[in-house]
Amino acid sequence: MIALTGAKILTMCSEPLEKGTVLIRDGKIQAVGENLAIPSNYQVIDASGKVITPGIIDAHTHLGLYGESMDWAGEDVNEKSDPVTPGIHAIDAINPADVGLTDAYRGGVTAVMVAPGSANPIGGQCVVIKTKQKDTVEEMIVRKHAGLKIAFGENPKRVYGDHKKVPVTRMATAALIRETFHKALEYMKKQEEKDRTYNMGLEAIAKVLRKEMPLRAHAHRADDIVTAIRIAKEFDVDIIIEHATEGHLIADVLARENVPVIVGPTLITRSKMELKDKDMAAPAILYRHGVRFAMMSDHPVIPSCFLPVYAGLATRFGLPQEQALKIVTAEAARILGLADRVGSISPGLDADLVVWSGHPLQLSSRPELVIVDGLAEDVTQ
Incomplete structure (x- = not known):
């Protein structure tokens, strides 16, 4: 006490x-x-x-999935053998002893959302954990089913296009997601049948269709953000847009559709085409339009332990100080569905x-x- x-x-x-x-x-x-x-x-x-x-909340990371200083042996963020992997779960790859988690904790970050990467159109399930090191990841979990990661834009095209596999285009990425969701709807219709074959991936998508967890859509470009929203509306599911680099360009759309956003990482260069319109004023623009949003580090892209610094920089570009702190505390908790806990x-x-x-x-x-x-x-x- x-x-x-x-x-x-x-x-x-x-x-x-x-x-x-x-x-x-x-x-x-x-x-x-x-x-x-x-x-x-x-x-x-x-x-x-x-x-x-x-405690500070980092609403999008890959902590524990990218083992720092471990090269390929500690990299478990993208299952690139198949473009559709809804059955996999981040908890099965999180290393509770990852030094990144310790650094985050010592930096005042007490809870983080950990997601699979964005190589796959459907990449797997996310989890929210606390950063205080425990012997097992189960002891750290705050929300086991925090979302189903899906991805649009360059990453799925690059990963599978290099291997001459679907998807090579944005059309195919969207089609794979839709096709899998339609399969899940048919699977759910047969739920009471005795001879139904259990499918771990479709069970995960069923959780999304029942609104037990949201879609978490990796999307940088404005048109990719709109495609993600379109698909979510088609299937009447909840969605959170991750990154939203061009979200400030369609802030009125995000506000009208009441779609929450996790912005960032902000303290990076324009290292690929999708980032060409990156703007440090984006948080302030989203705020002025009434968009619900939180901020991410996307660790290991930039270190989670300095998340308050990234939020602080947003005030330089017009975001009110109180709101800057909220997007890494109360607003992050609200969007993660954890406002009754943290x-x-x-x-x-x-x-x-x-x-x-x-x-x-x-x-x-x-x-x-x-x-x-x-x-x-x-x-x-």
């Missing part, structure tokens, strides 16, 4: 508290406010002069908190204490 006292608290769900207190018990936030009575059996941590935020400092939520030396969006600030499920660790050592 812990009481954090004296800090400025950015709850992400109410007005900031200039000198507030957070009470933590049994891994949950018990209370937050000013002038709270502190039970005598609580460990008091004086955080005067510090800033407390919810992303805000509110009674009943998981006690995932960070004590910072200053405002987390300032370059000079650093995490000093990271708390996950109520367990605090000094990360300054």
